[in-house]
Amino acid sequence: MKIHPLIEKAKEHGNPIIEGNQVTFVWQGKTAPRLIDDVHGWEEHPQKMTRIEKGLWAYSMELPTTAYLEYSFYEPHTKKRVKDPLNGNTIYNGLGSDNYFFYMPDHSPTTLTERRKNVRHGKVTHHQVETWMLADDGQRDVYLYRPPVKEPVPLLIVYDGMDYLERGKLNIIVDNLIHEKRIQPIAMAFLQNGGDHRGVEYACSDATIMWLDNIILPLARKKLNLLDTANNHGAYGVLGASFGGLMSVYTGLRMPEIFGKVISQSGVFESEGRDFAAVDFIRAKQSREIKIWMDVGHFDWLLEDNRRLQPILQGNGYEVTYREFSGGHNYTCWRNELGMALKEVFGK
Secondary structure, eight states: OOOOHHHHHHHHHOSSEEETTEEEEEEESSSOOEEEETTTTGGGSOBOOEEEETTEEEEEEEOOTTOEEEEEEEETTTTEEEOOTTOOOEEEOSSSSEEEEEEOTTOOOOGGGSOOTTSOOOEEEEEEEEOTTSSSOSEEEEEEEEOSOSSOBOEEEETTHHHHHHTSOHHHHHHHHHHTTSBOOOEEEEEOOOGGGHHHHHTTOHHHHHHIIIIIHHHHHHHSOBOOTTTSTTOEEEEEETHHHHHHHHHHHHOTTTEEEEEEESOOOEETTEEOHHHHHHHTTTTTTOEEEEEEETTOTTHHHHHHHHHHHHHTTOEEEEEEESOOSSHHHHHHHHHHHHHHHHBO
């Protein structure tokens, strides 16, 4: 029996088959699951595969040759994901399951996450702090990064810090950027989010601002050799993604004398037709001295939200660098953008 060329290609090169800017996902079986992915909004819009011949199914679409995509197969009736036997590349999605992934021909992962033998590494230390004004009681983990230098340095606050540390490999990225002299040496504070209370803490929360000002900054100043912001106005930075991106912008707007450098990755600026307070502050031209980096993916459901904020920022006199990439809402994309973002706000 003659084997269909699609199966031959899929078994040789893996799923999906990539030819120019066209990708084809292949499935063998009596019936086929649905395809869910970055482009189509995952479980909300499962894509039906086409029967090619008995026992063979396929789904094709076009992508930019610079794209990175995550996907899975899915059974709508059971609402369960199905393993793809033709793709061994998986990555945790932060929501309790793994996604399959692939890079298009003109894109590849950043090399800044590679540990290099000739690079001096910063030291990451674990601490626990009081949650104070936040929604939960008790203590919360904080990780501090001390760069491999002796002089005082600026601080970067990182919201959703555990994800940026473990999935974003941010400490390794910063090690390499400092070694390559692409950024000035910086220290970092990786902050654990509030879990179920994350939205409360990151949706323009002054309780988080107070916690930052009264708990996190004193710890960082005690444990790290930091620049004095009284003499270095706005020298520190703040970074976050999604709601963390919103909170990063809000932090800069509320504390510009300390946090003059803001990195927002796929930030959320509106919900249910109503802007968050950060947008109102921008319209009121508050803290226009801050420097803002924003990036967002072409497949991200927050793309239009980020696009429509640009004329508001620029029209009100803010310095903003805005970038779009061919990807979705995930830490792989944000990780690949971090080198450019950090160079823009902390570059030498």
